[in-house]
Amino acid sequence: MKFIKYLIFLLLIAFIGMAIYTAVQPNDFEVSETITINAPKTVIYDVVSDSTETDWSSFWKATETLQQTSKTPIDSINQLFTSDRIKKSELKWTFTSNSDGSTNVTRVLDAEALSFMTKAKLALFDDKEEDISDQFKSDLESLNQKVLANMAVYSIKVDGITDYGGGFYMYSTISSTSGNIRSSMEKQHSELVTFMNTHSILANGFPFTIYNEMDSETGNVIMSTSIPVSEKIIVAENSNILCGFMDRTLALKVTLQGNYTNLKEAWAVARKHLADNNLEASSINPFEIYRTDPKKVLNPAQWITEIYIPITDNRETL
Structure with a gap:
């Protein structure tokens, strides 16, 4: 009985000690x-x-x-x-x-x-x-x-055939390997913007890239980084930045929402749609339009790129 009393007493002391310790x-x-x-x-x-x-x-x-x-x-x-x-x-x-x-x-x-x-x-x-x-x-x-x-996150949508209005544009052309297309494009675009600002030339739409040549095996390209303008601009003969004109054309339109790293897949989707629907690419070079500025829209998942492949007008009814 004494043992139980001592045990209870010791437990009480331990409890009080623990309570005091916890409190402080x-x-x-x-x-x-x-x-x-x-x-x-x-x-x-x-x-x-x-x-x-x-x-x-x-x-x-x-x-x-x-x-x-x-x-x-x-x-x-x-x-x-x-x-x-x-x-x-x-x-x-x-x-x-x-x-x-x-x-x-x-x-x-x-x-x-x-x-x-x-x-x-x-x-x-x-x-x-x-x-x-x-x-x-x-x-x-x-x-x-x-x-x-x-x-x-990204998505690829085949928008179908559209009527692209064409028009004048300022551009600069270079060749690029598959590994540095994006950096070359950014450098060209910066030089193009500087040129237009220096000469008070106003842009009339979103920037785009025309692919003059595309090697499907190596990924190397000859491309023209471009910005649309409202009228023909006369430039110096020795200028590496020129003014071009694109005719109005029917084109297959495919939209990529997401990082530019998914463009290869988007182009493959576009080419497959051409083949599956017996559509024939015309002599007008294909191009990409960039509807978002990565410097302002920082999340790549929100970038919008439109691919246009001009086609001849003898297509079958889809």
């Missing part, structure tokens, strides 16, 4: 993790902003509430969590651009006013920072995968 533990803690994602911060911000009602963490339970308190477009998001175990906690997201086009994403949990039971658990198991830190790392990696998947 800090009422707050902070956990921070950072990941570098190979994407513009605008794209990442949009993905996180779309998920703020449920958050990105398995740490938070369904019974807990989340409220967005403030945000600075593309730079930061602050959220406030309340629950029985943590009376008040702030979750801070910051997005910092790097020179290589990637973004550092930092997630900070600033927890305050911990409940007694939560403090007791943390005091006993001492897992608050390590546990949440591991969860944050996992959550940020999930975010990384979601952002990359979001940017990789």
Whole structure:
């Protein structure tokens, strides 16, 4: 009987000691993790902003509430969590651009006013920072995968036969290997824009590329980077930037929404449609029109490219 009394007494002392120890533990803690994602911060911000009602963490339970308190477009998001175990906690997201086009994403949990039971658990198991830190790392990696998947989305649509109006355009022609088509195109476009600005020539539509020659085996091309204008422009004889004219024509139109890396597939779809429907390409060179500016629309999944393959007018009824 005395043993039981002593045991109860010792347990009571241990309980009181544990309660005192728990009571003097800090009422707050902070956990921070950072990941570098190979994407513009605008794209990442949009993905996180779309998920703020449920958050990105398995740490938070369904019974807990989340409220967005403030945000600075593309730079930061602050959220406030309340629950029985943590009376008040702030979750801070910051997005910092790097020179290589990637973004550092930092997630900070600033927890305050911990409940007694939560403090007791943390005091006993001492897992608050390590546990949440591991969860944050996992959550940020999930975010990384979601952002990359979001940017990789694309679709190819065969729009069918259309009547393309043609018109005057400024252009510059070069040859390019398959590996540097995009960089060559960007360089040409920049030079073309500079020339037009210098000579006060106004653009009259979206930029486009005419493929004068396309080697289907090597992928090498001779191409003219072009910008439409409203009238014929007379240029100096020694200028490498010229003014051309495209006749009005019927053309097969195929639209790619997505990264330019999917253009090869889009062209294959266009050529297959020509063959399957007994359509004959005309002598007018095929071309691409770019309806979005990658410098303004940073998510490649939203880029719009239209492929036009001019055709002869003796096609069969589709």
